Amino acid sequence: MITGGNARWGVWRGWGECGEAGTRLKADGTEVTDVDVEVEELIRGELGRRAPQDGVYGEEGGVVLGASGRRWVVDPVNGTANFTRRVPLFSNDLAYEDEFGPAIGVVGMPMSGEILAAGRGLGCWVFQGPGFGAGEARRVRVSDRAELDGARVQAHNFGAWSGELLAALHRRTLLLPSTGCMAAVATGRADAAVIAGPAMGYEDVATMPVIVSEAGGRISDLRGVDVLAGDMSVLVSNGVLHEALLELVAKAS
Secondary structure: OOOOHHHHHHHHHHHHHOOHHHOEEOOOOOEEOHHHHHHHHHHHHHHHHHOOOOEEEEOOOEEEOOOOOOEEEEEEEEOHHHHHOOOOOOEEEEEEEEOOEEEEEEEEEOOOOEEEEEEOOOEEEEEEOHHHHOOEEEEOOOOOOOOOOOOEEEEEOHHHOOHHHHHHHHHHOEEEEOOOHHHHHHOOOOOEEEEOOOOOOHHHHOOHHHHHHHOOOEEEOOOOOOOOOOOOOEEEEOOOOHHHHHHHHHHOO
C-alpha cells in the first residue's frame, strides 16, 4: 500500500516536529509543510513505477499528463492546518479516475491506523491493523436513519458558516463537530455531513464520490450539483436524508 512505509514515517516525523515555525504559506494562502511535499513525491514515484501511462494531479506538484486517458489525484496531507496544530484529524488521500469517472478512492488515516477504501462495484471497506491498515478488513455502509429531526450531522469548518446555515441545521439536527466527515458517514457513525465556508479543492473531494456511493450514500454540493462539478461545498448523507437536507440548506441560503 503506497500510503504506508516511508510515507507513514514521514507523517509521524512531521507530527513530532510540526508547529507554526515549520509551516509556510502557498500563493493561495493555504499552509504547506515539508511532509506534504515528501508524501506526494513518494506517491508520485510509486505511481510512476506501477502505472507509468497514467496522468497524475497532485495538490503540491500540479498536473502531469499521461497517455492512458486515466489519472490519479493526490492530496498528500488532507487537513494540513490540523496536522500543523497537532490535531489528529488529517489523512493521505488518493483517487483514481477513468473514462467513466471516479473509480477508486483511498483515504489513509495515520492517527487511527485505518484505511477507508472503495472501488466502483466493489463496495466500501475499512482496513485496520498492524502496518497501517494491513490487518482486518470489514465492509461498511451508511446508516439507515430516515428521520431528519435529531439526525447526526457533522459540520466541517462551521466557524466560517453563515449564521442562517448554522441555525437552520441546529434547529432540526444534532449538529456535531467534524471527526472526518466522509468516513463518519460512510461507516454509519454519522447520518450526514456538511462542508461549507471556503471552497474545498478538487483534490479534497476527489475520493468522496466512489467511497460514498459504494457505502450506499449520496454526495453533492449544497445545491444538489455533482460534487466534482459544483462549487466545492459538500453534502454527504446516507441517501435517505439527502433531499430533506438540500431543502433545509436551500432555505438558509
